[in-house]
Amino acid sequence: MSQIPHTSAERPVPTSADVARLAGVSRATVSYVLNGTSAVRISEATRIRVREAADELGYIPHAAARSLRSGSSRMVLLPASPVPVGPLYSRFFNEFQWALRRFDYTVVQYGSLGLSPDEAARAWAELRPVAVVGLGGPQLTAAGIQLLRRSGVKAVITLGPEPVAGAHALAMDHRQVGLCAGAHLLERGRRRIGVVVPREPGLEMFSQPRLAGVRAAVEGSGATVEPLALSYDEESAAALAERWPALGLDAVFAYNDEYAMLLMRALQDRGIDIPGECAVMGADDLLLGRLLRPRLSTVQLDMATGQQLAELVERVVRDPGGEPERHDMMAARAIPRESTQPGRRAPAHT
Template identity: 70%
Template sequence: MSQLPKQPAEGPVPTSADVARLAGVSRATVSYVLNNNPTVRISESTRRRVREAASELGYVPHAAARSLRAGHTRTVLMPTGDHPAGPLHHRFLHELESGLRRLDYTVVQHGSLGLDADEAARAWAELRPVAVIAPGGVALTPQGIAVLRRSGAKAVITLGPQPVDGAHALVMDQREVGSCATGHLLQRGRRRIGVVMPEEPGLAPFAEPRLSGARRVAADVGALIEPLPLRYDEESAGALAARWRTLGLDAVFAYNDAYAMLLMRALQDAGIEIPAETAVVGADDLLIGRLLRPRLSSVRMELAASQPLADLVDRLVRHPGGVPERHDLLRARAIPRESS
């Protein structure tokens, strides 16, 4: 009978003692260097020898052991919500992850769909994160926040349209998006404005504040705001376009560029001239919207933090226990083009 070839035996797992012997330093020095301990002064040449020795041996610190000593990890947990991530969210994640990596944190995303608020908090706490940044689609309660703090989380932070009592808040106030889009349409002389309300799950926490912002601006001049439920499919857009003239609207803020492009195509197919009969504005300022004819007017959203986001999280971790802070991150401005 043929036999499988023998596999070479694996060597022992390298330890910090092995690194210390190869680098000619103490185990404590290895720990200080590889854990980036800022409280101990170690020369750059020593740091280099330790890192080279660790690399040669293939040694990495044991995260679980380090967590037991510290009572928490260097993990920043970011639970996933049930809403599609837009361009601004991707920019936020990229900036935050790269900044936290520079500060020796690890960002971990956690699938939390199907868990209620307190179940989610317990699941996050099991991982002993040093900080949690929870999206707006995942509810937090005072009990859940307390569970996270008892598990060693130094900072519990929410990211969403509204702050949550007891947690630090990174607020992206979606009312600013609705206000900006509607203000632009009002400046163009439009007074009967539809606002698309997506029927897809997970978008209500964003769509409803945008509608509220539109209403706030329109009320100042007595303009009409008409909510327009819309699914993201051609059939729903075609049905809305077919009855458009019965609505008597002269403009639409279509939630975002994707819905704006869907509805604009349906309106054009129904013979509605844009912008002569109806002005259209989206949000996100996607490149593809500039390739349409007419080119799509949009609302550009940008991060407006007063300091790098990673530095903010690091400060909240290093100085826990203070009064919950609120930081408004969203800045919106209209980008006029041919569709309005």
């Protein structure tokens, strides 16, 4: 009876020593090249030879071991947002991650659903990232930032209207969005303004400041503001459109372009003339809004680029002892189109 020869099911895992032998250099040189160390002068020819040897052997540096040696890693941790983000933010996040990769950082998104801010900070610290950029997820506290600092995190950057002690701040004041929308609708002669407040959990961190901005814009004008709860589905929009005549509104700022398009279609299906009886305004300036009839007026958000944020991360990682910086990340301006043209007043309803 023939015997099947026994072979190893796994190939040996290549080590840095194997790379060094193949490239004809020391293990220290391999470490310097593959860890991106710039403090040691190594010729470009040697760097190429080491990388080619690593590729040939399939050698991957051990990130955890590197972190233990250096006290930190090249990992930038991005807490995952617990709420859906729109196309504008998705484009920004993608650009930011590509820019970080060009700086040789590894980007890791961490889901923190169900964790308190301080619990999340402890979980992030266990991974020993070199930077934490709070673009979503739990909002960091001063205590959480101190914990991250003690664990070796060199750059902590938060996103929000107010800075947090000990962190670099990206200011994103969504009141400005509501202020632009409210001022534009007032200029167009609208005096009873509805403001969509999405029912989706987590969006209140954006919708409430936008609502406050509209209220601030109309203060002292005699105009009124009516919050309108709306879910992002056709049934909710149809139900709101059904009771629209009783509301007596002549304009609506619909939180963003997506909710605006959803509601505008429901209002048109109900026979309500846009903009004759009701002006509709969104935010984010999505291309699809320009393709509607009437074309959708919007608030355009001019945001800092992902490249600029990546450069901030790199600068702070290299000089972590500097004073916390504050950067305005967003500016807003109204883009008038057909959906908010001056129109006749909505008929009175009894």
